[in-house]
Amino acid sequence: MKTTTRSATSVCSSCQHWSNASSDQGECRRHAPQMLVFTIDAETKFESRFPTTKAADWCGEFEEK
Template identity: 50%
Template sequence: MQTETTTETKACATCTHFKAAADGNGECHRRAPQIVTFQVDENVKFESRFPAVAATDWCGEYSA
């Protein structure tokens, strides 16, 4: 007797925390955005951003 098994791909693309961008990748909204700093001319700028992830990435906090 042969049993059939199915495997579910738990990648970012199918996670409820994933917010897709136009290029197919996106952001992970599982946690609060992170503060990032960058320099523009002589000024330091601050922004908050969600982590950028590829649709094929995965983590231990996947949620269907």
């Protein structure tokens, strides 16, 4: 089994697409927001949100700030 070690510089908090909301959580703005559809009291609601990630998370589309 292959293990991968990420450097501290290739995490979400160091990515140009990340917008931090707090010290350890933020939104990935690499792609357009995702549409959310849900029902409350028999009424359908629509919202769009960017994916929420932790500062230490990472993905394969990292771009340095």
